[in-house]
Amino acid sequence: MAGTRSTGRRERLRAETTAEIKRTALELMGSGGPDAITLRAIAREMGMTANAIYGYFATRDDLVTVLIADVYTALADAVDAAWTTSAQAAPAERIRAWAHAFRNWALANPEGFRLIYGDPVPGYRAPDGGAAPDAARRVCIGIAALADTAWGDAEQAYGDSDFDWADFDPGLLDKVRPAFPALPPAGVALALRIWGHLHGLVSLEIYGHLHAQTLSPQKLFHAELTQLVRSLNVDDSNRV
Template identity: 60%
Template structure:
């Protein structure tokens, strides 16, 4: 990289770092290009040379944050034995919680209420990371499916129960997985995400002295219900 390219890359990283700090301190409304410019000792026009609008910056932050999350989830999953789907489910879930409680503001940016006034780009700001997360979670369900005891409710699901784009992706990536397998993946996600959201938004701590223990027991119970332990 040329000196000019290095300086631009460093400035871009600094802008994003300040934006994430403002997010953590004051929520999404605190992210303002002019505020970032003042803190960096730049003119507002100079910052607009890096991000033309606040929406562009927020889209970049969401993509970066979501990608960092998925990197962590995949690494945790792959650190567990490939022939132990139960351990991989627990590892994925624990990584979801670990990342979320360490970075509550970033969790809210990705999974919380829409940022006021923000207009995402067509296809969403983090389509690639979202697809990776979806594929990883459905992959966990697909690995469990051959070992899981059948349930009467499995027959209630058809491909028409799901968003067409999601259905097409799952049927392409996991051709042997029935619609109930996709439903299982979404239900697994709900059990992971539900407790985490309660904790991040401050609703769980008053009732539980040890949310980490509560979450781990829930993950272990999920694995047992799937007939793996």
Template identity: 60%
Template sequence: MGAPTQTRRERLRAETTAEIKAVALALMAEGGPGAISLRAIAREMGMTAGAIYGYFPTRDDLVTALIDDVYTSLVDTVEAARDALPAADVAGRIMAWGQAFRDWSLANPEGFRLIYGDPVPGYQPPGDGPAAGPEHRACAGLSGLVAAAWPQAEALHGGAGYAWSDFDPKLAESVREGFPDLPPDAVALALRVWGRMHGLVSLDVYGRLRWQARDAERLYREEMRDLIRSLGL
């Protein structure tokens, strides 16, 4: 059986919801995170404030939806790049993840700023916070890359003396559940890998490399190659 057909009302609601999100990101690109406002979006779209509240009761509901969408898009992209290579090619999968992360970030600078940049002023995430699912997938994906590299990396990075208490309890629980043989030292290494993948990308997204380097992509590739070598691969 095929997917159920949307009614005209449902289709129009989905299109308006998508437009609200697009306008919110455009406002953020122009004025920063604090520019996201339901009233401002309503003005841009020619809607009444009351009408837009029918889609998102509060600004925080909209921000939560945006973060979830953005994080899901990012994780779908990096996972697809990683999984295009065989599991035995650990170095290649790390490079693919890192390169896909950079490409996505530069193509979606507003999304990058929303999930990794300046926080939205006054934003209070509901419950466990937005994007718990995709953020968990991103964490698990990076932990999986380090777990695959750990047989070689342990000789270089084991014995650092980390304990599970050195990490956020939810992170420790997640890693221990998904990778029961991975020690705390490997979790520290995964966080360092994350930092190295993000560093040059963040500078690039915020325009800090624009005048300093003519080929920022080359710098990033070399950083990823050095990262892979540092893992003993």
């Protein structure tokens, strides 16, 4: 019995130290950029020896891979939850729910946002298939779902484009086409355009580029989202 308690204590302490290492890595990146993530710097911040930290992560790249997987999964969970919760809402409201979930997550996790959408960590080599293939697929599918939800109403305005399947990366199509077989190339293009609208303002906000221009970035995001929904001509019957 005593051995079981001892093992459980060691596992708990290891989990706590691992979480602190990851937290410290993101804090270092937030203050010093992606090249500030080094095992020696993390060890120094935590008061550990360099050799001790190697017992948790054998290499810097191992740590970065785990960080990306954690961050990307958290983002995927946030936007998926918003999409699921709004399942009975009108298309416009579902688009708003997803968009606000994305922005809220980014504002709450600016270092994580920078890790997956900002400057790459210098010298980092992701494993084959990427650091977080499942989470990346989920976010990609979520973006395509926005276009798929809007397409019935938006097709008249966007359906006459000259996009064809050759215009898109095969890896993207491998994710999107099985999930939304009725979505045409113009619909996939619309998904990317929606993503550009949402991601652009959030990225400017996270990197501090809006603060010198506006005291109300949330109001600006809301206005852009309102205009986007109007341009899609989607059902907005749930709007009060």
